Amino acid sequence: MSEESPSAEVSPHSNAVSGETSMDKSKRYDRGIRVWGAHGQEALEAAKVCLLNAGPTGTEALKNLVLGGIHSFTIVDGAKVTPPDLGNNYLLTADGLGMPRAQCAAECLKELNESVSGSYVEETPRSLMTSSPEFFKPFTLVIATQLGETDAVTIDGICRQHGVKLVLLRSYGLLGYVRPSVPEMCVTESKPDNKVDDLRLSNPWPELAAHAAALDLSATQEHVHSHVPYALLLLKATKHWQEEHGGKLPSSYPERTAFKDLVNSWQRHVDGIPLDEENFTEAISNAHKVWAPPSVSSELQAVLDDPCAASITQQSPDFWVLVAALRRFIEQEGDGQLPLEGSIPDMHASTQQYLDLQRIYRAKADVDAAAVQAHTRALLEAAGRDPSAIPLPDIKHFCKHARSLRLVRCRSLEEETGPGSCRGSALRQALGQEDTAANAALYVLLRAADRFHQTYQRYPGTFDGEVEEDAALLKSQANALLAECGAAGGTVGGGGGVSDDLAAELCRCAAGELHVVAAVVGAVAAQEAIKIMTGQFVPLGGCLIYNAMACTTSVFAF
């Protein structure tokens, strides 16, 4: 915390159990550690989070992070607790009426986890951003809630200048908005849902090919025959097929059927009836792994092709050094292939046959990682760094996840909203497409509401008698905005543009923060914050619009 900041420590809750042991911690955080691992938990426990505005959107976001075990938080809010706060915010108390909202929220949040320390600053975010932008420098992440566009652009600029990560979020009636703003996120552990096993069935390396060749199926005893792992059966069948088909793989449907028949024909028979050996059944149902091995995804290709990996300097982050080393490996030792990941799926097999096979795959993964390590050392040395600056365990970890590397770059908010740099054509397209039209319109209306506020010093729909008039004014603000960023076109109220119904709904809720919408938006932002702080999974690359009327979301990178 910077010295001059007027922040105050909150005294620990009297009932708090102090001095939690690490055993307690591993139990307490067990369910989260199963998602992001002990190293992810460590990253969270080191994270210092700053929250701007302690409305329900903000306190709900922070609550989920405090429960997860961040290091500390600081709340910046200039308001006092008022009655409407007690109708939508769980993390304030009736006793706190009239007290600083930042203080009251900080006390309630600290009760949730005694290992997290909390402080607060009673000042509006705008005034703090203006008076001491360096206040934000010590934080890992800023969670900026309920800011209008102008303030959002300001905090984004400050965070980018100081290398602080930022998540912006907003609840506005039945509309939600979440937008991370990180210039660049390099993700090694993206943890994709559908991982394709990398078994190299059609292009085995010499040790694997020799292991398959050494097995004479016809000479094995029955219990060995029925416990040969399917990968070995497929390796043998592929070699057999390629020898008979000029080195080609089965490519048409009849050929693939014939390939499966070939595997099937190797089953043991008793009195002419096949034994239905389970390993053969598995081989047939996994035969596609022969002709459909995992490919290089477009996302990975973009990482490999990124200019950051083309020239490594002393300042290059380790991630890009490793990507450059990976490129060299693919061109040289890999012969177009990525380093082997090294793990194999479970297969019906005897313990010994399975472990033997597992050992061969692991050994190859080690050899590949060693090759990547040699490239890494050469690159580091050439860039004037210590060649051993990146330790082998890190290189192995990188190689293991090489296939699912991801890169996320968020545009700055200034670029997104600036009339010269905003992506008007993308916005026009989103407004014209059926599945995104409503949510793109909500994006426009939210920005229009901020302009409305700048013009009239209130949000549309504030007064009961003026809701309809405000809807018309909001609509014209929206149209002006569309024209300004080159997204106008299509007819008003349908087929592009912004519908009257949605404009009216926005005015109906008068910028109110409904607790449930705040809870959804805050929690989505908390997920994004966790992804950004742990470097695991893939954060949003644009803004998320949550439409609580239709229960849909859209992600836009305008």
Add this chain to the structure above:
Amino acid sequence: MELEGRWRDLDYLLNRQGNVVGPGFEPGPEIREFLQSDCRVLVVGAGGLGCELLKDLALSGFGCIDVIDMDTIDVSNLNRQFLFRMQDVGQSKANIAAQRIMQRISGVKVTPHHCMIQEKTLDFYEQFHVIVLGLDSLEARRYMNSVACSFLEYDEDGQPDLATVKPMIDGGTEGFKGHARVLIPGITPCFECTLWLFPPQTKFPLCTLAETPRSPAHCIEYAKIILWPKERPDDTFDADCEEHMRWMYDKALARASEFGIQGVTYQLTQGVVKNIIPAIASTNAIVAAQCTLEALKLVTMCSSGLNNYMMYSGTDGVYTLTTPYERDDKCPICSAGVSFDAAPSTTLQELIDMLMKDPDLGKHLSAPSVSYGSTNLYMRGALEQQTRPNLEKPISELVDGDGSVIHINDRQLVAAMKVRLKFGPSNGEMDS
């Protein structure tokens, strides 16, 4: 006394007419009055979702909430079940959760029920306008589904009688993923209509565990399924007992080293033995808030409702899918009656045997009883003696004729399965 302006933001939604609202929405202050004083909502489960649901409902204007949960608080709940503190460990989740909500949010009455869902009568469940599920098992969901569907009645035209419809909202999470869905029996699919949404649990074959273990999980399952009953036949395994879990871990580790398998850890042992689903605060919060919003829409019609399933995944950016799943007209739990072919001469015993063998219906049955309207045709238990003679009678003598709907009860079911008899040509033969 209520503070002036406390419900300002909620009142915008409830007091103002909108363009995107549910059928028959009439804005006005009586809506919030109804929510606070008359509307009864039940939260099933006071865990990760349950804690969030209670807070969300209380801050969405619901004033009379009941919560049911048989569990007690564990340290590993504290990373997400924000109503609980370290000093609450060991106490009833339902009781503590109710206390905390009432302490914080004035004007809300939360009534806790620290018991199993099966311990409550149908009368208990019938009093609620809406039931919100915060459960983590398919079995409990199926039970609550059969409860909600047991109230459902159809008129002569086969249309659901709206007065008997008991709506439920269901949420579920795993890691960064979750779902929210609206179940309106007779109108949207019930759990049984869409059982395929729940993937089958992976079970290892016994011979793999006993003879050819290959993974750490195989060694752990071996310790649990084979070694525990063999070596500690007099102890009931308790996953929450540290000594028991240590024993399991030591045995699994020994098994693994005997076979040269790496990777058995205490954490993995717990995960496999207890079938732990990773759970974090944020995902629970997203799902519970979406569920509560749907409960609010369902009761007030203040906005368009979810039709009828929303899945959320935060692993790769944010991806959501909102889909209207369809009912299964052959669903024995929520349909007006599953058509079933039987010859008029089929005896009741033969009919029961055919039902038990039917691939769709048989899976719900273990020892069925059969009734027709208010007449017991064959009952297990006290009435067995009395109804047994019916087993030998042809079905045509027991019901009014083709198209009659009989009710099948079973201890596996709470709601009766409705079977519409279609009298086919010959004895016991099915035409499909």
